[in-house]
Amino acid sequence: MTTRRTVLLSLALPLAALVPAEAASKLKLLDPDKDGTVDLAEAKAAASKLFDKLDRDKDGTLDAKELRGRISAKEFAAADPDKDGTLDKNEYMTIVEARFRAADPDNDGTLDAKELATPAGKALLKLLV
Ligand SMILES: [Ca+2]
Ligand SMILES: [Ca+2]
Ligand SMILES: [Ca+2]
Ligand SMILES: [Ca+2]
Numbered sequence: 001m002t003t004r005r006t007v008l009l010s011l012a013l014p015l016a017a018l019v020p021a022e023a024a025s026k027l028k029l030l031d032p033d034k035d036g037t038v039d040l041a042e043a044k045a046a047a048s049k050l051f052d053k054l055d056r057d058k059d060g061t062l063d064a065k066e067l068r069g070r071i072s073a074k075e076f077a078a079a080d081p082d083k084d085g086t087l088d089k090n091e092y093m094t095i096v097e098a099r100f101r102a103a104d105p106d107n108d109g110t111l112d113a114k115e116l117a118t119p120a121g122k123a124l125l126k127l128l129v
Helices: 002-030 040-054 073-081 089-102 119-123
Strands: 061-063 086-088
Touching: 002 040, 002 119, 040 089, 073 086, 073 089, 086 089
Parallel strands: none
Antiparallel strands: 061 086
Protein backbone atom coordinates (compact mmCIF):
# COMPACT_ATOMS: atom_id res chain seq x y z
CA MET A 1 0.00 0.00 0.00
CA THR A 2 2.74 2.41 1.02
CA THR A 3 4.70 1.76 -2.16
CA ARG A 4 1.66 2.31 -4.30
CA ARG A 5 0.89 5.56 -2.61
CA THR A 6 4.41 6.81 -3.13
CA VAL A 7 4.24 5.99 -6.83
CA LEU A 8 0.95 7.80 -7.19
CA LEU A 9 2.28 10.82 -5.39
CA SER A 10 5.41 11.05 -7.50
CA LEU A 11 3.24 10.90 -10.60
CA ALA A 12 0.74 13.42 -9.36
CA LEU A 13 3.18 16.03 -8.12
CA PRO A 14 4.91 16.96 -11.38
CA LEU A 15 1.52 17.14 -13.08
CA ALA A 16 0.14 19.44 -10.43
CA ALA A 17 3.20 21.64 -10.72
CA LEU A 18 2.90 21.71 -14.49
CA VAL A 19 -0.69 22.83 -14.86
CA PRO A 20 -0.50 26.11 -12.94
CA ALA A 21 2.92 26.96 -14.48
CA GLU A 22 1.41 28.55 -17.56
CA ALA A 23 -1.28 30.22 -15.52
CA ALA A 24 1.38 31.42 -13.09
CA SER A 25 3.40 33.10 -15.82
CA LYS A 26 0.27 34.78 -17.18
CA LEU A 27 -0.66 35.72 -13.64
CA LYS A 28 2.62 37.63 -13.34
CA LEU A 29 1.65 39.76 -16.34
CA LEU A 30 -1.76 40.49 -14.91
CA ASP A 31 -0.78 41.23 -11.34
CA PRO A 32 0.86 44.66 -11.13
CA ASP A 33 0.29 44.88 -7.35
CA LYS A 34 1.99 41.47 -6.97
CA ASP A 35 -0.41 40.05 -4.42
CA GLY A 36 -0.47 36.73 -6.27
CA THR A 37 -4.02 37.09 -7.56
CA VAL A 38 -5.89 38.92 -10.30
CA ASP A 39 -8.77 41.10 -9.14
CA LEU A 40 -11.45 42.49 -11.43
CA ALA A 41 -9.73 45.89 -11.75
CA GLU A 42 -6.50 44.21 -12.89
CA ALA A 43 -8.45 41.98 -15.29
CA LYS A 44 -10.23 45.00 -16.77
CA ALA A 45 -7.02 46.99 -17.14
CA ALA A 46 -5.47 44.09 -19.08
CA ALA A 47 -8.66 43.59 -21.10
CA SER A 48 -8.70 47.25 -22.04
CA LYS A 49 -5.12 47.06 -23.33
CA LEU A 50 -5.89 43.92 -25.33
CA PHE A 51 -9.03 45.53 -26.74
CA ASP A 52 -6.96 48.44 -28.08
CA LYS A 53 -4.42 46.03 -29.54
CA LEU A 54 -7.09 43.92 -31.27
CA ASP A 55 -8.81 46.99 -32.69
CA ARG A 56 -6.68 47.09 -35.81
CA ASP A 57 -8.71 49.68 -37.68
CA LYS A 58 -8.90 51.86 -34.53
CA ASP A 59 -12.62 52.51 -34.88
CA GLY A 60 -13.18 51.87 -31.17
CA THR A 61 -15.04 48.62 -31.69
CA LEU A 62 -14.17 44.99 -32.32
CA ASP A 63 -15.87 42.97 -35.02
CA ALA A 64 -15.80 39.17 -35.25
CA LYS A 65 -12.72 39.28 -37.47
CA GLU A 66 -10.75 41.37 -35.01
CA LEU A 67 -11.82 39.09 -32.15
CA ARG A 68 -10.53 36.03 -34.00
CA GLY A 69 -12.47 33.39 -32.13
CA ARG A 70 -11.96 34.77 -28.64
CA ILE A 71 -15.72 35.02 -28.21
CA SER A 72 -18.26 32.45 -29.40
CA ALA A 73 -21.00 33.54 -31.79
CA LYS A 74 -23.55 32.99 -29.05
CA GLU A 75 -21.68 35.13 -26.54
CA PHE A 76 -21.12 37.76 -29.18
CA ALA A 77 -24.84 38.01 -29.92
CA ALA A 78 -25.67 38.24 -26.22
CA ALA A 79 -23.04 40.95 -25.70
CA ASP A 80 -24.15 42.98 -28.69
CA PRO A 81 -27.65 44.18 -27.79
CA ASP A 82 -27.59 46.94 -30.41
CA LYS A 83 -26.87 44.22 -33.00
CA ASP A 84 -24.49 46.30 -35.05
CA GLY A 85 -22.10 43.36 -35.40
CA THR A 86 -19.39 45.00 -33.31
CA LEU A 87 -18.51 45.18 -29.64
CA ASP A 88 -17.53 48.48 -28.10
CA LYS A 89 -15.36 48.52 -25.01
CA ASN A 90 -18.33 48.50 -22.62
CA GLU A 91 -19.82 45.48 -24.34
CA TYR A 92 -16.44 43.73 -24.25
CA MET A 93 -16.06 44.48 -20.53
CA THR A 94 -19.47 42.90 -19.87
CA ILE A 95 -18.10 39.61 -21.20
CA VAL A 96 -14.88 40.05 -19.22
CA GLU A 97 -16.90 40.50 -16.03
CA ALA A 98 -19.08 37.47 -16.76
CA ARG A 99 -16.04 35.29 -17.44
CA PHE A 100 -14.29 36.65 -14.36
CA ARG A 101 -17.24 35.63 -12.19
CA ALA A 102 -17.40 32.20 -13.84
CA ALA A 103 -13.70 31.71 -13.09
CA ASP A 104 -14.10 32.68 -9.42
CA PRO A 105 -16.13 29.84 -7.87
CA ASP A 106 -15.08 30.74 -4.31
CA ASN A 107 -16.42 34.24 -4.92
CA ASP A 108 -13.59 36.03 -3.14
CA GLY A 109 -13.30 38.55 -5.96
CA THR A 110 -9.81 37.45 -6.94
CA LEU A 111 -8.39 34.74 -9.18
CA ASP A 112 -5.33 32.77 -8.12
CA ALA A 113 -3.16 30.66 -10.43
CA LYS A 114 -5.29 27.60 -9.76
CA GLU A 115 -8.49 29.38 -10.77
CA LEU A 116 -6.77 30.77 -13.88
CA ALA A 117 -5.79 27.22 -14.89
CA THR A 118 -9.42 26.00 -15.01
CA PRO A 119 -11.35 26.04 -18.31
CA ALA A 120 -13.26 29.11 -17.09
CA GLY A 121 -9.99 30.79 -16.13
CA LYS A 122 -8.50 30.05 -19.52
CA ALA A 123 -11.58 31.45 -21.23
CA LEU A 124 -11.07 34.66 -19.28
CA LEU A 125 -7.35 34.79 -20.13
CA LYS A 126 -8.25 34.80 -23.83
CA LEU A 127 -9.82 38.21 -23.30
CA LEU A 128 -6.89 39.56 -21.25
CA VAL A 129 -3.62 38.57 -22.93
CA1 LIG B 1 -3.27 41.54 -7.85
CA1 LIG C 1 -12.29 47.76 -35.03
CA1 LIG D 1 -22.54 46.65 -30.52
CA1 LIG E 1 -11.20 33.24 -6.16
